[in-house]
Amino acid sequence: MRLYPILILMLIVSALMMQQANMRALQGAASQQQIKAEAQFFLNYRSAVMAYVQATPTASGAISTSSLAPYAGQFYSSAFLSLAGNNVTASGSGKLVTVYAALPPGVLNLILKKSGNDASIGLSSGTTWTSQANGVVNAPQPLPIPVPANNIVSVFAM
Numbered sequence: 600m601r602l603y604p605i606l607i608l609m610l611i612v613s614a615l616m617m618q619q620a621n622m623r624a625l626q627g628a629a630s631q632q633q634i635k636a637e638a639q640f641f642l643n644y645r646s647a648v649m650a651y652v653q654a655t656p657t658a659s660g661a662i663s664t665s666s667l668a669p670y671a672g673q674f675y676s677s678a679f680l681s682l683a684g685n686n687v688t689a690s691g692s693g694k695l696v697t698v699y700a701a702l703p704p705g706v707l708n709l710i711l712k713k714s715g716n717d718a719s720i721g722l723s724s725g726t727t728w729t730s731q732a733n734g735v736v737n738a739p740q741p742l743p744i745p746v747p748a749n750n751i752v753s754v755f756a757m
């Protein structure tokens with residue numbers, strides 16, 4: 600009889616530990632969903648910028664969200680847009696397009712995977728960027744505009 604209170608306490612502690620483990624698992628699943636969404640937002644945003652530049656040969660500077668809307672579909676959330684930016688710079692006879700966003704660390708690998716290991720995707724160091732694609736010489740390249748360090752970037756010529 601004297602062991603009943605200890606047994607009940609052990610059952611309560613076990614139930615609380617199981618509940619805590621379940622909460623951690625749910626938080627991990629939610630975090631993975633967020634990473635997937637951020638990766639897709641970035642790729643869709645980049646596609647919208649590409650489409651706009653192709654349709655607007657005179658494009659230069661930063662392209663506004665309202666200008667991208669017809670090319671975007673459902674590429675973003677307002678939270679994503681507060682982290683993202685773009686710029687179109689004249690380069691020789693073409694244009695150099697920079698798309699960037701301040702996203703969590705796990706997003707870059709998923710972006711690379713979803714893009715087929717696109718060499719135009721990497722990380723900013725402020726005034727340079729380095730491709731993060733596998734099998735690419737990862738030498739820093741100059742950015743046409745300053746981009747905050749550790750932002751995910753995509754730099755491509757059009």
